[in-house]
């Protein structure tokens with residue numbers, strides 16, 4: 001179940017990274033132990049472009 005918190009990032013936060021942090025069980029369910037999330041890596045690499053809550 002996705003928590004409300006995961007879907008409601010506060011201002012200044014990255015929607016995608018927030019969701020991945022608070023709903024990591026869902027967002028990262030395809031990842032094996034110690035495996036990195038490509039979406040999280042790409043988002044950070046692009047400085048969370050277009051994903052920041054204003």
Ligand SMILES: [Zn+2]
Nearest residue numbers: 020037039040
């Ligand atoms: Zn992720």
Ligand SMILES: [Zn+2]
Nearest residue numbers: 014017043048
């Ligand atoms: Zn991000």
